[in-house]
Amino acid sequence: MSCCGSTLDYAELDEVSRLVSTRLAAFLRTLRDNGFPVGLAEGRDAAALMASGYAAKPGLLRSALKHLFSARKSDWEKFDGLFDAFWLGKRVRSRSMTVGSTKAANSPSLKSLQDKGSEVPGNQSATDQVPSSDDAPDGRSGEGKMEGASRAENLAEVDFRQLADPEQIEQAHDAAARLAKVMRTRLTRRDLARRRGYRLDLRRTIHKNISHGGVPITLVKRQRKDKPLRLVVLLDASGSMSLYTSVFLRFIHGVLDEFREAEAFLFHTRLAFVSDAMKEKDAARALDRLSLLAQGTGGGTKIGESLKTFNRWHAARVLHSRSCVMIVSDGYETGDAALLGREMAALSKRCRRIVWLNPMMAWKGYAPVAAGIKAALPHVDLYAPANTLQSLAALEPYLAKL
Amino acid sequence: MKTREEIAERLAASGYIADGELATAISLMQLLKRPLLLEGEAGVGKTEVAKALAGVHATELIRLQCYEGLDQSSALYEWNYQRQLLAIQAHRGEDADAVEDRIFSEKYLLERPLLAAIRRDKPPVLLIDEIDRADDEFEAFLLELLSDFQVSIPELGTVTATTIPHVVLTSNGTRELSDALRRRCLYHYVDYPDVDREARIIMTRIDGTSASLSLQIARMVEGIRKEELRKVPGVAETLDWAAALVGLDVRDLLEVPETVHETLMCLLKTQEDKARMTREVTERILGKVA
Numbered sequence: 001m002s003c004c005g006s007t008l009d010y011a012e013l014d015e016v017s018r019l020v021s022t023r024l025a026a027f028l029r030t031l032r033d034n035g036f037p038v039g040l041a042e043g044r045d046a047a048a049l050m051a052s053g054y055a056a057k058p059g060l061l062r063s064a065l066k067h068l069f070s071a072r073k074s075d076w077e078k079f080d081g082l083f084d085a086f087w088l089g090k091r092v093r094s095r096s097m098t099v100g101s102t103k104a105a106n107s108p109s110l111k112s113l114q115d116k117g118s119e120v121p122g123n124q125s126a127t128d129q130v131p132s133s134d135d136a137p138d139g140r141s142g143e144g145k146m147e148g149a150s151r152a153e154n155l156a157e158v159d160f161r162q163l164a165d166p167e168q169i170e171q172a173h174d175a176a177a178r179l180a181k182v183m184r185t186r187l188t189r190r191d192l193a194r195r196r197g198y199r200l201d202l203r204r205t206i207h208k209n210i211s212h213g214g215v216p217i218t219l220v221k222r223q224r225k226d227k228p229l230r231l232v233v234l235l236d237a238s239g240s241m242s243l244y245t246s247v248f249l250r251f252i253h254g255v256l257d258e259f260r261e262a263e264a265f266l267f268h269t270r271l272a273f274v275s276d277a278m279k280e281k282d283a284a285r286a287l288d289r290l291s292l293l294a295q296g297t298g299g300g301t302k303i304g305e306s307l308k309t310f311n312r313w314h315a316a317r318v319l320h321s322r323s324c325v326m327i328v329s330d331g332y333e334t335g336d337a338a339l340l341g342r343e344m345a346a347l348s349k350r351c352r353r354i355v356w357l358n359p360m361m362a363w364k365g366y367a368p369v370a371a372g373i374k375a376a377l378p379h380v381d382l383y384a385p386a387n388t389l390q391s392l393a394a395l396e397p398y399l400a401k402l
Numbered sequence: 403m404k405t406r407e408e409i410a411e412r413l414a415a416s417g418y419i420a421d422g423e424l425a426t427a428i429s430l431m432q433l434l435k436r437p438l439l440l441e442g443e444a445g446v447g448k449t450e451v452a453k454a455l456a457g458v459h460a461t462e463l464i465r466l467q468c469y470e471g472l473d474q475s476s477a478l479y480e481w482n483y484q485r486q487l488l489a490i491q492a493h494r495g496e497d498a499d500a501v502e503d504r505i506f507s508e509k510y511l512l513e514r515p516l517l518a519a520i521r522r523d524k525p526p527v528l529l530i531d532e533i534d535r536a537d538d539e540f541e542a543f544l545l546e547l548l549s550d551f552q553v554s555i556p557e558l559g560t561v562t563a564t565t566i567p568h569v570v571l572t573s574n575g576t577r578e579l580s581d582a583l584r585r586r587c588l589y590h591y592v593d594y595p596d597v598d599r600e601a602r603i604i605m606t607r608i609d610g611t612s613a614s615l616s617l618q619i620a621r622m623v624e625g626i627r628k629e630e631l632r633k634v635p636g637v638a639e640t641l642d643w644a645a646a647l648v649g650l651d652v653r654d655l656l657e658v659p660e661t662v663h664e665t666l667m668c669l670l671k672t673q674e675d676k677a678r679m680t681r682e683v684t685e686r687i688l689g690k691v692a
Contacts (some may be wrong), residue, residue, distance in 0.1 A: 037585050045434050052433060060406075063426045068434070071584035073441060073575075076591040203475075206483040210505075214487040263578075317575045 020055075021047060027086050034082060035276070037071050058088060173250040175389050180254025229399060230261035232318050232351070234310065236329030238268040238301035244359045244387070248328050251392065253278050253286055263318045267306035273314065303333050303372055304340030311346050319351045324399060328357045328386060333372025341375035348379040355395065357386035405429065409458055416457025418450055419595075419602045427590045428455060437548055437569035439584065442592035445636015448572040451592070452529035455568060462526040464567070466515040468536035474543065478553060480512045506557040520551055520563035528567040534577040541583055548586060595637060597624050603637060608644045618655045618691050619644050622662070625687035626669060631678065635669040643668035656692055659685060 024046060031038050045068055049055075054064045062083045070076040204220040212218075233252050237245050252264045256278045266272045280286035319325070325347060333340055348354055356376065360366050362385040368377060377383060382398060385391050410425040431438050440448040456463035466477055486505040493501050513521070519528040533541065547553065551563035571587060573579060595603060600620040604611055611619075623640045635643075646665050647655075655662050663684045670676050 037581055039585060042585070045436075049430070049433065060426065063423045064430055067423070067427045067430055067438075067588040067590055070589040070591075071581065071587075072589070073591050076589060203483060206487065207481065210483070210486060210490070213490060317578065320576070 017051075020050060024050065030082065030086055031069055034078065036069050036075055036079075038069055042068060062087075169246075173247060176247055176251040176392070177254035177257075180251055180257070230263070230318070230320060230323040231255060231399070232323055232325045233262070233264045234271075234306070234325065234327045234329075235264065235266050236268070236301055236303070236327075237266050238329075238332075240301070240330050240332050241328075241359070244328075248386075249278075261323075263314075265306075265310060265314070267301070267303065267310075269302045269305075271306040271309040271314075301329070301332055301372075302335035303329060303331070303376070304335050304337070304343055307340065307343035307347060311343055311350075315347070315350050321352060323351045324353045324355060325351050326355045326357060327380075328359075330358055330360045331356075331368065331370050331373030331376065333370065333375075337371035337375045340372050341379075344376045344379040348381075353381040354379060355382045355384065355398070356380040357384055357392075357395075359385065359387040361385035362387045362391070412458040413454050416454045417606055418447075418454030418457070419599055419606060420451075420454070421595070421599065424451065424590060427588055428458065430588055431568060434588070435566060437571055437587045439579075439587035439589050440570065440572045440592055441575060441589070443594070443634065443636060444574050445638045446592045446594055447637045448592050449529065449531060452527055452531075452570040452572070455570060456527040459525070459527065459568065461524050461568075462522065463529060464515050464519045464526050465529045465531060467531045468533050468540070470535055470537065472536045472540055476514060477516050477540070478514050478547075479517045479555060480514065481506075481557075482510045482512050486510050508558075511555075511558070516547060517553060517561065519567040519569075520553070520565070521561065522565060522567070525565040526567050528569045530569065530571045532574055533571045533583075534573040534575060534579060538580070541580055545580075545583055545586065594627060594634075597621055600624070600637065600640060604641065604644045607641050608648055610648045611644055612653070615647070615653060615655070616644070619647065621691045622655060622687060623669065625690055626666075626679070629678065629683065629687075631670070631672075631675045633671045633675060635671075639669045639671075655688060659688055662688060 025043070028038050028043050028046070046065060049064055049068065050061070055061050062080060065083065066076065066079045070079055199222040201220045201222040204222075205216050205218070206214070208218050208220050209216050233255065235245065235248055235252060252274075255262050256264055256275060263273075263275045264278055266274045278286050344354070358368075358373070361368075361383070368374060368383075382395075384395065386395075406425045406429045409428050410420060410422070413420045413425065413428075427438055430436070440451055442448055452465075453463060489505050489510070490501060493504065515528070519526055530544070533544070536544075548569060551566055552560055554560045571583075594600075597617070597620045600623065601613070601616040604616040604619055605613065619640065623635060623643070627634050643665060646668050647661075650661060650665070652658055652661060663681055666679055666684065667676070670679055
């Protein structure tokens with residue numbers, strides 16, 4: 001810190017300010033790496049701020065920079081830790097470690113799940129593709145179908161877990177992203193076509209007709225502005241879903257990219273808000289960022305508890321009257337099923353529709369008997385399979401009606 | 403230009419008990435000429451900050467309450483159409499240019515909050531309340547205004563700000579704000595006050611509360627906030643409750659557990675929360691207050 005006395009001559013002062021600005025630039029880089037929206041203007045302001053006496057005490061500087069650099073609550077909360085770590089050399093508290101957390105290394109990250117999905121080397125694929133639980137029925141029987149005439153078309157009907165060769169997986173991912181795009185354009189067009197004025201806007205009519213000397217010749221109608229549909233996706237990333245997560249992640253990436261209003265969450269034993277990470281244009285980089293967020297994917301599922309977190313901390317922000325919550329999960333609840341029921345009831349009060357997509361539903365002999373899904377079903381508006389691209393596409397007309 | 407200490411003093415003098423960081427934020431607002439974005443749960447006193455800020459600068463507070471569908475004509479300016487029409491009728495037969503000049507003059511301009519804020523002699527505090535309720539389009543428009551501080555009115559020309567107002571934006575987080583807006587603003591998260599600060603707030607705001615009663619109320623409210631409620635009581639609710647207790651002549655919460663439980667309706671605003679706060683729960687929290 002530049003706590004210099006007044007005895008320094010100019011050359012030394014220059015040296016000090018150069019040191020400070022190098023240090024500041026490094027700090028800005030650290031902040032950027034931690035997802036702070038720091039631009040050139042902020043850098044300039046920070047320099048101005050340090051020059052005008054705020055650097056006298058670390059506490060004051062921290063507080064000032066915190067106001068300048070934070071843009072949202074999460075930034076606000078982790079700033080102190082980052083500041084102390086950088087300027088004062090203290091250890092960063094665990095909650096501010098969004099990047100490079102130690103826990104992420106121990107548990108299988110999303111990226112590794114994704115890699116597992118796409119780099120299947122030959123014969124290993126069978127073990128990778130069969131779910132660990134014994135509920136899985138005849139896993140590999142459908143493979144022969146894929147060698148038909150048109151691959152692309154066939155792909156739409158193939159269960160995601162039966163996609164083995166990397167090229168196919170890539171295709172499926174692209175198709176999922178494309179699907180999201182098509183859904184968005186269609187929904188928007190419907191939106192526009194419906195707009196038609198139904199009430200006279202008196203003020204504007206008078207305004208418009210001043211040129212006619214006040215005789216109302218041109219009428220101005222008032223039209224209700226349609227809120228665009230907001231899609232909130234909650235994706236189960238637990239072990240039992242591992243075969244489907246990668247495709248759905250691509251779908252979500254497409255949805256976030258294309259829909260005007262969409263938010264995404266990931267849950268397993270806890271809930272993570274992933275919209276920001278997924279807004280990265282490049283899908284691979286998005287997944288990379290995601291892997292840092294999602295610790296403990298591939299473990300058990302606490303749907304009820306995750307929903308509780310959602311209801312308490314996120315629902316007010318992300319839900320409005322024209323939102324559809326899409327839960328993608330197999331419904332194997334390892335937590336308290338009664339809690340899941342309660343939270344589903346609370347959720348259904350807040351949003352327009354709840355769609356529950358269950359990839360297992362299309363499996364032969366599957367019945368929703370698990371305690372979790374049984375508790376949740378009464379509050380679900382649409383319960384649909386989602387194991388193929390076709391079944392995903394079938395959702396679109398439903399969403400358009402909301 | 404005021405120092406942080408002065409600002410903290412002036413805030414206190416105008417009845418707002420601030421945490422230390424808010425004074426820093428306000429001094430930064432002056433230094434960097436940036437708007438201040440306040441976020442926090444409903445009822446933590448975000449709007450009060452703007453009012454107190456107006457007190458600090460001894461200036462006018464201009465408030466723009468945002469809502470869905472808010473547009474330029476109710477935020478910036480509008481022509482007074484009725485009067486324009488009357489003027490046209492009254493001056494029938496006059497030269498057309500003269501009539502036009504007449505009806506598109508200041509006299510027929512209705513000033514709305516945003517225009518008012520940039521045309522004052524002394525910089526006012528402009529409070530843009532609940533910006534998250536306005537549409538994206540309005541937010542984009544606001545961005546432009548906040549960077550240039552000038553407004554162009556086609557019929558009249560460009561109005562440039564005579565003074566740059568102190569801008570405070572508040573958000574309840576019902577919608578995610580755009581990154582562009584967030585970047586342009588200083589950010590301050592207003593949290594629920596700690597027991598000590600809340601007690602001081604009660605003492606300053608409600609006449610007739612003793613220090614011990616304020617502290618008890620603050621502790622009680624803190625305990626209630628820790629319960630899993632759907633709607634966590636804010637500072638405004640605390641003040642309501644304190645006023646109710648004073649009105650009922652309560653001196654010590656521990657003496658009148660019955661009254662305490664019955665007046666909890668000031669704090670609990672949903673059926674579920676009422677059901678959750680049973681008599682036993684009230685007594686348990688009351689037990690910790692002592």
